[in-house]
Amino acid sequence: MNAEWRWDFAIEILPQMLLATLNTILAAGIGYAIATIVGLLFLLGQRTPSKIINMFIREIVEFIRSTPLLIQLFFVYFVLPQFGITLSAWVCGMITIGLHFGTYLSEVYRGALEGVPKTQWEACRALNFSSVYTYRKIVLPQAFPIAIPGMGNYLVGIFKDTPLLSTIGVAELFHAATAVGGYHYRYLEPYTIVGLIFLTLSIPAAIWIRKIEKNVNLAQGKIKKEQL
């Protein structure tokens, strides 16, 4: 083993790595889509008329939030078959990521709803708007810009947590790197390439999210153009 970076090896494995990157992006996308919906369900579950249900859901959210994603993945992957439910690694991974980040997104949504001034709700009540109309026309358009930074951060967060899926055998980027590294017994290039691919994807994503955040705030009239 030597420390020299071998370009020929790096170029040889690059196509394979880029192909696996597509899987990573796909996993992050599906996971995020599930998480946004699950987050909404968790939020609604904490806003029911029954105090007991609210507390119960709250505790579940706390539990999922304070335990490691890695063990949750193992739990779903190994325990469900014991109850006769055999799911592929992909499905297990997506469910777990969706649940885990759904709890985070529900907090983001909650913060956004609470960020809408109380006077807005009261005005809607005074104007006798229906609750659907209140949400659709008054509350959600104002809550959305508050939620965007958090939602964007967790998109990048999910993307960066997808390597964990390799532990249950989802063939994403990190899995490919480990496989290639094991085959050639050279880990320097595969893991470095993985790091570089992550950097080249997540930094532009972060910049892009910051831009959307500004645009939405601009459209909402929260900041003026001169302030940018």
Next chain:
Amino acid sequence: MSYFAFLSEHGPTMLLGTVTTVKVLICSTILYVIISLIFGLMRLSKNPIIQGTATTYIEFFRGTSLLVQLFWFYYVLPFFGLTLEAFTAGVVAIGMNFGAYGAEIVRGGVLAVPKSQWEGAFALNFTPVKRMRKIIIPQIFPIILPPAANLTVELLKATALVALVTVVDLTFEAKQINSITWLSAQCFGTALLIYYIISRFFLVPFLRWLEVLAARKVGKDKI
């Protein structure tokens, strides 16, 4: 096999793993706090080299996945003749990764100190070092502790990853016991519970206590 039988047989092993997890937690927390203070303040420096170094460090570690960094430290560094023990590699990777996130919190905290405080220190002719040490730094703690507490809970969860580079922590033991007994629900369920208990009943109350302490130090507790 009842759950109690499972616990009496494998509980001690899991507790041993928990001790390692707590060790990783404490070591990497100390490391990440030091790194975030240093890089957070460097990020605010007017010197472009110092600021650039900090920005590069922060963007690099926030831009890549912790797992990738962990494997890089453990499997790639030996190529350069630097072999780290699994425990050290885990602590260093987690500490440096969370240090990057913490640095941004510290930066935000310093910027959130009211401008009048800076001006007051300036008017009293404090040197820059004294101004930071006596006026600004004590005031950032009540501001940065709530987000830092969230980050520390994240760190506890991240310690599970060190099992993948063969550190014998709680996750590693759970996996090991699972591969022997195939009682997955009990193994991983117990592990999840232990993490939950550490976080909910030890870590979070401790961090809340720190928050109250920091607020009291600057006389902000009477709200």
